[in-house]
Amino acid sequence: xxxxxxxxxxxxxxxxREHQAGVWRFLRALGAEPNLADDITQETFLAVYRKPxxxxxxxxxxxxxxxxxxxxxxxxxxKAGREVPVAELEHVESxxxxxxxxxxxxxxxxxxxxxxxxxxxxxxxxxxxxxREGKQRVQIAEQMGMTDDGIKTLLRxxxxxxxxxxxxxxxxT
Numbered sequence: 001x002x003x004x005x006x007x008x009x010x011x012x013x014x015x016x017r018e019h020q021a022g023v024w025r026f027l028r029a030l031g032a033e034p035n036l037a038d039d040i041t042q043e044t045f046l047a048v049y050r051k052p053x054x055x056x057x058x059x060x061x062x063x064x065x066x067x068x069x070x071x072x073x074x075x076x077x078x079k080a081g082r083e084v085p086v087a088e089l090e091h092v093e094s095x096x097x098x099x100x101x102x103x104x105x106x107x108x109x110x111x112x113x114x115x116x117x118x119x120x121x122x123x124x125x126x127x128x129x130x131x132r133e134g135k136q137r138v139q140i141a142e143q144m145g146m147t148d149d150g151i152k153t154l155l156r157x158x159x160x161x162x163x164x165x166x167x168x169x170x171x172x173t
Contacts, residue, residue, distance in 0.1 A: 010052050016045050019062065023069050025109070029092055030073055040076065044069045066093070107170055115165035123158040126151060 023044055027037040047068050055061055070093065077083075116124065122144070129140045141151040 010048070010055060012045065012049055015048065015061075019065055020045070021106070022062065023065050026066055026093075027069055027073055029095075030070065031092075032073055036073075036076065040069055040072045043072050047072070108166065111166045111169035112162070114169060115162050118165065119158065119161075123154060123161075126154050127158060130155065 020041060024037050024041045027040050028034070032040060044065060048065070053064055116127075119127075125144065126140055129135045129143060130137075135143070137151050137155070138148050140146075141148045144151065146154070
């Protein structure tokens with residue numbers, strides 16, 4: 001009979017409390033839709049329950065959970081018959097590690113909220129329409145009385161400004 005996580009000295013509930021949000025955020029950064037990120041986050045901790053690992057440091061635990069989550073995400077993409085842009089995922093992962101370090105992304109979330117507050121009304125509205133309401137660029141342009149190219153430029157510049165702001169806030173340049 002295989003040993004359980006508890007028999008390995010791992011408190012699964014505590015592990016989940018500490019790392020669940022970070023795993024979910026990482027999956028979202030990789031491109032997982034919210035519902036898929038929810039499912040894969042649960043599957044990540046179930047995998048740890050089934051096949052426990054040796055906890056060494058917080059950073060190694062976070063790295064291990066990211067590996068498990070990324071592999072499960074890739075598996076779900078392949079199963080759905082969707083192309084897996086591995087090079088792009090590796091780039092996103094390296095950016096995540098560079099910005100989040102050994103953290104779970106809490107510092108990134110705080111920095112993003114602070115940076116979003118610095119935006120003018122028009123860029124905030126465009127981001128809200130795209131990310132909160134899931135509207136396409138053409139729809140955003142129509143609603144905001146702009147051209148499609150105008151919205152494309154506004155979103156590109158806004159994202160670049162947010163990235164720069166966040167890098168400054170988390171001490172990365």
